[in-house]
Amino acid sequence: MYDLTKFTLADMVRCGRELRRLGGSSMAEVADAVVRHLYDELRESESGRRACVLVRLFKTEAFGALSAELRAFARALMPSAPLDAQTKCLTLLATAGDEQAWNSPQTSKRHRAIPLPGEAALAEVPMIAQLLHQLGLKLSDLAQAHREIIKDLDQKTFNVFHVPIARSSPFIPAQAEFVMPYGIESVLGFGGVLPEGNLYAVILFARVTIPSATAAMFRTIALNVKMALLGSVEARAR
Numbered sequence: 726m727y728d729l730t731k732f733t734l735a736d737m738v739r740c741g742r743e744l745r746r747l748g749g750s751s752m753a754e755v756a757d758a759v760v761r762h763l764y765d766e767l768r769e770s771e772s773g774r775r776a777c778v779l780v781r782l783f784k785t786e787a788f789g790a791l792s793a794e795l796r797a798f799a800r801a802l803m804p805s806a807p808l809d810a811q812t813k814c815l816t817l818l819a820t821a822g823d824e825q826a827w828n829s830p831q832t833s834k835r836h837r838a839i840p841l842p843g844e845a846a847l848a849e850v851p852m853i854a855q856l857l858h859q860l861g862l863k864l865s866d867l868a869q870a871h872r873e874i875i876k877d878l879d880q881k882t883f884n885v886f887h888v889p890i891a892r893s894s895p896f897i898p899a900q901a902e903f904v905m906p907y908g909i910e911s912v913l914g915f916g917g918v919l920p921e922g923n924l925y926a927v928i929l930f931a932r933v934t935i936p937s938a939t940a941a942m943f944r945t946i947a948l949n950v951k952m953a954l955l956g957s958v959e960a961r962a963r
Contacts (some may be wrong), residue, residue, distance in 0.1 A: 729767045729776040729931060732939040740766070741949035748956065755953050756782045756819035759927065764821040769933055778907045779822035779930040781836070782950075783916075785867055785923045788812040791838060799838040803849070806842045813867050815839040815853060815924075822930075823907070841867075855896040856914050856926060859886040867924055883947065886914030886928070887940040903930075911935035915947040925954060 727736045747762060749755040760780040767776040788796060789810025799814050816838045817830040826832045839850055841864055847854035857864060860883045891897045891909045903909065909930050916926030927950060929935075 726768045726770075726773075727766055728770040729929075729935060729939060730933050731770065732942055734942070737942045737945055741946055744946065744949040745952050745956075747953045752784075752954055753818055755956065756784070757821075759950055759953060760819045760821040763927070763929065767929070767931075774932075775823075776933045777822075777929050777931050778909060779820070779827055780927065781817060781821075781930075782819040782925065782927050783815050783836075784818045784919075784925045785813045785841070786816050786838075788814050788840065791816070795838040799840045802835070802838070803840045803842070803846065806840050806846055808840055808842060813841045813864070815841060818925075850898075852896050852898055852912075855888075856886040856928070857924075860884055860914070860916065860926070862918075862924065867918075867922065883915075883917050883944070885940050885943050885947075886912070886926075887935065887937065888912040889935060889937065889940075891930075908932045913940050913943060915943040915950075917947050917951055919951065919954065925951065 727740055744759060744762065747755055747758040749758055760782050764775060764777055764780040768774065769776055787810060788799060788808050791799065791814060795816065800808060817833050817836045820827055820830055820833065822828060830837055839853065840846065841853070844864055847864065862883065888894050888896055889911050891904050891912050893900065897904055897909070897912055909932065911931045911934050912928065913931065913935050914926055914928040916924060918924055
């Protein structure tokens, strides 16, 4: 168990080690293990209750690589957006939360596949726009196919997306439907870029206030998550 309000260096090391050990036969299985581990293990030390209301892991994919179901979902979400086979979409790979519907990507009504056809489209998803901004990424970075650019991004350590006060924040949507009724105090996102050039990002919606010092330590946790996700790819290659 880790206290998200008093996250220590020792906690960072232990949590990272446990995340690296998570396994699965696919990246989706590992992603599910990652979000469930964080959802279960991040706690309030005094009450013992879970510190997060919802934990999600997203990954970008090219529109043409999505299943027919997800392509239809993405088109319905942004019917007027110009989507081609190379358009990046932010897909919900895994989710764990307080409500039953928050425990499977298939039951998500809004976030299964979010098209990212250009900078203008990001205005419709301000949290994702701010996530990329705070991580230090541009949408054009993810759209690049140049091998050297992808290699540089793969080896880079990114910043974190941290909204210490979620209430009334313009970057956290569904204030009346989600933030207020579920008591979301802070939001923390962390991630990076995989070797093939796709973004992965974990987002914690916490019922506790996450200090900046704690948020900063999740830059290292992001690398541990990356190692876990890549472990599933290596296992399939053996």
